[in-house]
Each structure stands twice: as structure tokens, then as C-alpha cells.
Amino acid sequence: MPGEAHKDVPSAVPLQIVVGAPPLSGVVNGVANASSNAAAASSPDPPQGVSTTCECGKAASVVCGGCWSTGYCSRAHQIDGWPKHKDSCKCYKIASSPEIGRYMVAARDVQAGELILQDMALLLGPKMITEPLCLGCYKPTAEGDYLCTICGFPMCSKDCQDVSDHEPECKAIVSSGTKVKVSIFGEINSMYECIMPLRILATKQSCPSVWNKLMTLESHSDKREGTEQYAVTQLTVVDILHRRLKLEPTYSTELIQKVIGIIDTNAFEIRLPESCIQGVYQKGSLLEHNCIPNSHRTFDENLSLVVRAAVNIKRGEHITSCYTDPLSTTINRVEGLRISKYFTCQCSRCLDPTELNTFVSALKCSPCSKKILEEEAEALAKAKGPKSPRGVQRRANPFAPKFAAALLGGNSSQQEDDKPGPWVVPTDPISQNSTWKCLRCGTCQNDEYPNNITEILVEEAEELDQDSNMTIEIYEAFLDKWDHIFHPNHAVFMNIKYALLHLYGTEEGHQMDDLNLAQLTRKEELCRQVLKVADVISPGISRLRGSVQYELYQALYYKARYLFLNGAATSDYSRKTAMDASTALKECIRILCYEPEVQPEGQLGIQAKEEMQTLQQWIKDHV
Numbered sequence: 129m130p131g132e133a134h135k136d137v138p139s140a141v142p143l144q145i146v147v148g149a150p151p152l153s154g155v156v157n158g159v160a161n162a163s164s165n166a167a168a169a170s171s172p173d174p175p176q177g178v179s180t181t182c183e184c185g186k187a188a189s190v191v192c193g194g195c196w197s198t199g200y201c202s203r204a205h206q207i208d209g210w211p212k213h214k215d216s217c218k219c220y221k222i223a224s225s226p227e228i229g230r231y232m233v234a235a236r237d238v239q240a241g242e243l244i245l246q247d248m249a250l251l252l253g254p255k256m257i258t259e260p261l262c263l264g265c266y267k268p269t270a271e272g273d274y275l276c277t278i279c280g281f282p283m284c285s286k287d288c289q290d291v292s293d294h295e296p297e298c299k300a301i302v303s304s305g306t307k308v309k310v311s312i313f314g315e316i317n318s319m320y321e322c323i324m325p326l327r328i329l330a331t332k333q334s335c336p337s338v339w340n341k342l343m344t345l346e347s348h349s350d351k352r353e354g355t356e357q358y359a360v361t362q363l364t365v366v367d368i369l370h371r372r373l374k375l376e377p378t379y380s381t382e383l384i385q386k387v388i389g390i391i392d393t394n395a396f397e398i399r400l401p402e403s404c405i406q407g408v409y410q411k412g413s414l415l416e417h418n419c420i421p422n423s424h425r426t427f428d429e430n431l432s433l434v435v436r437a438a439v440n441i442k443r444g445e446h447i448t449s450c451y452t453d454p455l456s457t458t459i460n461r462v463e464g465l466r467i468s469k470y471f472t473c474q475c476s477r478c479l480d481p482t483e484l485n486t487f488v489s490a491l492k493c494s495p496c497s498k499k500i501l502e503e504e505a506e507a508l509a510k511a512k513g514p515k516s517p518r519g520v521q522r523r524a525n526p527f528a529p530k531f532a533a534a535l536l537g538g539n540s541s542q543q544e545d546d547k548p549g550p551w552v553v554p555t556d557p558i559s560q561n562s563t564w565k566c567l568r569c570g571t572c573q574n575d576e577y578p579n580n581i582t583e584i585l586v587e588e589a590e591e592l593d594q595d596s597n598m599t600i601e602i603y604e605a606f607l608d609k610w611d612h613i614f615h616p617n618h619a620v621f622m623n624i625k626y627a628l629l630h631l632y633g634t635e636e637g638h639q640m641d642d643l644n645l646a647q648l649t650r651k652e653e654l655c656r657q658v659l660k661v662a663d664v665i666s667p668g669i670s671r672l673r674g675s676v677q678y679e680l681y682q683a684l685y686y687k688a689r690y691l692f693l694n695g696a697a698t699s700d701y702s703r704k705t706a707m708d709a710s711t712a713l714k715e716c717i718r719i720l721c722y723e724p725e726v727q728p729e730g731q732l733g734i735q736a737k738e739e740m741q742t743l744q745q746w747i748k749d750h751v
């Protein structure tokens with residue numbers, strides 16, 4: 129019956145009255161033609177000129193609140209039209225600009241956590257650079273215990289051999305007349321570099337609809353030619369397909385290189401508990417990069433890409449994702465993107481020498497730091513009688529002098545004397561040869577020392593990383609060793625602190641029950657430092673924030689218990705600490721509820737929910 133309410137009309141999608149608001153910048157009838165990169169329209173009014181006529185032919189007086197695109201003459205006709213409209217009802221539009229190419233823009237305000245898109249993979253395969261793995265389920269294969277009876281690739285079992293994903297390479301190898309022989313396991317094997325390109329190429333024949341979609345994706349073919357990547361893949365992929373698999377007559381060099389370009393530019397890495405694979409997604413490929421993304425990516429149990437708003441996104445804002453490691457320095461991010469994605473990031477973080485006061489790339493000015501510590505010690509000596517500068521606490525604690533606390537472990541750009549902190553930052557962060565300048569004394573230097581010393585720091589951290597038996601003691605010693613040269617939030621420190629905050633509570637002899645008050649306070653401090661940076665560079669719903677909130681809750685809960693049991697603090701302080709633990713746990717649950725259960729973070733979210741009951745009971749019983 130016309131006008132009868134459909135059960136699946138989303139009650140959360142309100143109708144909006146069409147009023148004379150400007151259309152979304154960069155979007156013309158839903159697609160293309162943008163020139164502005166700015167979040168253009170923040171007006172709450174629905175866009176004009178999108179769909180002004182109802183299906184019945186009458187003028188539209190309301191517009192669907194889900195997409196703000198389709199107009200209806202009445203609520204009744206919206207309800208009638210919903211079954212037809214629901215598949216195309218999206219909260220984003222595709223726009224394009226000469227600088228970015230195609231990108232997504234919010235068609236309406238989107239709330240944090242709201243689903244933006246869910247996208248089935250066009251194609252899945254192993255990462256280009258990988259150790260031997262099963263080409264059916266992508267788990268590492270145990271020393272080639274089972275070999276595909278047709279092509280010879282190591283697989284888990286006959287079941288994996290029969291998975292349709294494996295067909296393209298299997299067929300190509302059989303046609304070449306020689307089976308594959310993998311004899312070394314646990315090391316990168318270049319043969320696997322050919323698998324994903326082969327799978328894409330095979331769709332040209334086997335599934336033209338997928339092939340056509342893949343061919344619409346950016347490949348940067350023109351920019352790749354003549355690069356090192358092009359030369360390397362010529363040897364590792366093109367030559368193998370042409371000579372070893374005898375596919376020269378079928379696929380030209382240009383086509384294979386284009387396909388490799390499509391993979392490099394668009395494929396998403398999918399980290400699973402036991403393996404790491406990659407997928408190419410049609411809608412997901414249109415996500416624009418930003419070093420401070422406003423969307424959050426996960427993969428569901430079918431390995432479909434799920435994109436949600438990480439923070440509230442205003443209508444007209446670009447929907448962005450981070451292509452690179454947010455816990456890395458500006459020059460590393462910018463150079464990585466320039467080499468692999470062929471653009472120079474110009475996001476607000478990259479363009480700001482302080483990276484929005486996070487100082488993730490900054491060094492410490494040695495003369496200024498020394499002077500601050502001396503002044504601090506002098507002030508202390510005056511206040512409390514004679515004391516050496518060693519009297520200054522190394523770790524920030526409630527009793528540590530404020531200057532030194534900020535200098536040694538804090539996050540502030542400003543010292544108490546209102547002068548900027550002693551941080552040395554690049555004046556032109558996205559340039560490879562920027563001058564570096566101390567924000568406090570203004571001393572400038574060329575990039576040689578900052579680059580070299582950062583390289584040494586990175587190398588030393590990488591050496592630590594290779595050792596699987598890292599201990600709290602070793603990590604703390606590393607931080608102490610370098611602390612006089614780098615900002616406490618430096619990317620390398622952030623990664624070490626992230627590892628360290630987990631080790632306090634998991635290392636043998638340092639399980640949560642073993643930690644004393646100082647160690648619990650250290651764990652809390654590490655969590656707060658990492659969170660303060662993560663709140664800026666990975667805001668809202670992010671795995672980084674979710675997992676650190678969990679660790680913060682643990683530190684605070686155990687601290688509250690310790691204080692309570694040892695009568696070491698007033699019940700007010702114990703209570704406040706326990707309430708802070710509860711706040712951290714709630715935030716952890718809010719964030720990690722979006723993670724799939726198969727992922728460790730999804731499991732942590734479930735565990736966090738269970739632990740909330742215990743925490744609440746403890747608070748009720750004790751403080």
C-alpha cells in the first residue's frame with residue numbers, strides 16, 4: 129500500500145526539508161569536478177540541486193537524510209521508495225580534483241562510529257614481498273609438507289589447493305610445462321611477487337566485470353616508468369611471467385607494469401592473526417590519504433573492507449584514511465608516500481613543523497635543555513637549601529619540578545616561563561633538505577646532524593626490534609641513552625614506549641600483580657604520553673588509542689587497589705584513581721567494539737567488557 133511504513137526504513141535516517149543551501153563543493157550531480165581541497169560546506173542545510181523531483185514527478189519537498197541526495201514529495205513516497213533507494217543511499221559522494229584525483233566527501237554530517245562503506249574485495253592474494261605461504265588460506269606453510277599436486281606450490285592441504293583463489297597461478301604454471309619448486313622456507317621468496325599480478329591479469333579472461341573495475345583504478349603508470357620500482361619489478365615479475373611462464377604473447381610489459389602499479393597504489397594490507405595478505409577494493413580505493421585520518425578501517429570475517437567514521441565528520445569534509453604509519457617522522461611519511469604513492473602529502477600535520485604540538489620528529493636543543501635544568505636546580509636550591517642538579521627527578525612525578533618534568537617526559541611545547549620549549553624542528557617539514565631550528569633559542573642548523581642522528585637512533589631501535597626477548601630494562605636503558613637528544617614524543621620513542629607500556633604487566637616477573645607503585649606509575653605515565661600523541665595523530669576510533677586505553681585502565685585499577693590495600697593514600701585519591709580506570713576502560717570498550725572478533729583487538733574489546741563488571745564491583749565494595 130502506498131504510504132504504508134516499511135519495516136526496514138531506518139528510523140535513524142531523518143527526512144530533511146530541502147532549502148536553498150549551496151551544493152557540496154567539488155561535487156556535481158554526485159560525481160567529479162572538484163577543485164577545492166578544503167572542507168567546503170559546513171552548512172547544516174541539505175544541498176540544493178541534487179534531486180529536486182520525486183519519482184512520482186512532483187517537486188521534491190524533502191530529501192533523504194541518509195544520503196542527502198534523493199528528493200521526495202512526501203514521507204510516504206520516501207518510505208515507498210526505500211527498497212529501491214537503500215542500496216544507493218550512501219553518506220558520501222565521489223568528487224575529484226587535479227591534485228588528488230578522485231576522493232570521497234561526506235554528503236551529510238557523519239557521527240563517529242557510523243558505517244561509511246562496506247566493500248567486498250575485488251581480489252585477494254599474498255603480499256608481493258612474503259615468505260612462502262599457502263595460496264589457499266594464506267597461512268605460513270610448514271616446510272612444504274603438502275604440495276599442490278597440479279603446480280607444486282606448497283599448500284596446507286587438498287582443501288586449500290581447491291580454493292578458487294589459487295586457480296590463476298596454478299593454471300599458468302601447468303601451461304608453462306614446469307612445476308614450481310620451493311625449497312627454502314621462512315625467508316622472503318620472490319616467486320610470490322608474481323601471484324597477485326597474475327591473479328589480476330587472469331580476470332581479463334575469466335571475469336571481465338572485475339577486470340573492468342580494476343582497470344578504473346589509479347596505476348601511476350606514467351610516473352612509475354623509469355623508477356627503481358619499475359626496474360625491479362621488470363626483473364621480478366615481468367621477466368618471470370614472460371620467460372618462465374611463457375606469457376609474453378598474452379600480456380605485454382606495459383599491461384603487467386600497469387597491473388603492478390594498480391596493486392602498489394591501491395592494495396590494502398590485511399593483517400590476520402596468523403598471516404598477512406592483501407586485497408584490492410573498488411570503493412575503498414577512493415579513500416584519500418591524510419596523516420590524521422578521520423575514518424577507521426577494519427576487515428570483516430569475509431575480508432570485506434569496513435570503513436567507519438573515526439571522529440564526527442562534517443558534511444563537505446573529505447573522508448580520509450592513513451596510508452602510512454602514523455607513528456613515524458614527517459620526512460619518513462612524506463618520502464614514503466612520494467616514492468610509493470607519487471604525491472607529496474600536504475596535510476596539516478605534515479605542513480606544521482611541530483606536527484600540531486606532538487613533536488614526533490623533533491630533537492632537543494642541548495644548550496637550551498642544559499640551561500633549563502640548571503635554572504631549575506638553582507630555583508630548587510634557593511627554595512630548599514643546597515642541592516645538586518642530580519636532585520631533579522628523571523621521571524615526571526607529582527613532586528618533580530615543572531620545567532624538568534616537561535623537558536624529560538612531558539608533552540608541552542611551552543615552558544613555564546612562556547618561552548617555547550627547547551625543541552629543534554624542521555622549518556620546512558616536507559622538504560628533504562630543510563633547515564632545522566630551535567624553537568626556544570632560534571639557533572638554526574642544516575639537516576645533516578638531525579638526519580644523521582635520527583638515522584643512528586632508528587638503526588639502533590631496529591636492532592632492538594629484531595631481538596624477540598626485549599625486556600623492560602633494555603627498553604628503559606635505550607630511552608635513557610637517547611633522552612638528552614630527542615623530544616620525548618619522537619616517533620622512535622613512541623614505538624618503544626608503546627612496547628614498554630605493554631611489557632609492564634606482561635613480562636615475566638613484571639605481571640600486573642608483581643608491579644610496585646613506582647612501576648604502576650611508570651606504566652600509567654607511558655600510557656598517558658602515548659595517548660596524548662595518539663589523540664592528535666590517530667584521533668577517535670583507532671586501534672592505537674583503544675589498546676592503550678586498556679593498558680591505562682589496568683595501570684590505574686592496580687594502582688587504586690595497591691593504594692587501598694597499603695593504606696598509602698586517602699580513600700578520595702583511591703576512588704579518583706579507580707574512577708579514572710573506569711573512564712579509560714569505557715573509552716577502550718567504545719573504541720574496540722568496532723574490531724572484528726577474529727582480531728586481537730576485537731578479543732581485547734570483549735575482555736574489556738567483562739572486566740568492566742569486576743571493576744565496577746570493586747569500586748562499589750571498596751571506595
Ligand SMILES: C[S@@+](CC[C@H](N)C(=O)[O-])C[C@H]1O[C@@H](n2cnc3c(N)ncnc32)[C@H](O)[C@@H]1O
Nearest residue numbers: 227228229230346393394413414416417469471
Ligand atoms: C588509492 S588511490 C586514491 C584514489 C585516487 N585519487 C583515484 O583517483 O583513483 C591513491 C592515490 O590518490 C592520490 N592521493 C591520495 N591522497 C592524496 C593526497 N592527500 N594528496 C594528493 N594525492 C593524493 C595519489 O595519487 C595516490 O597515489
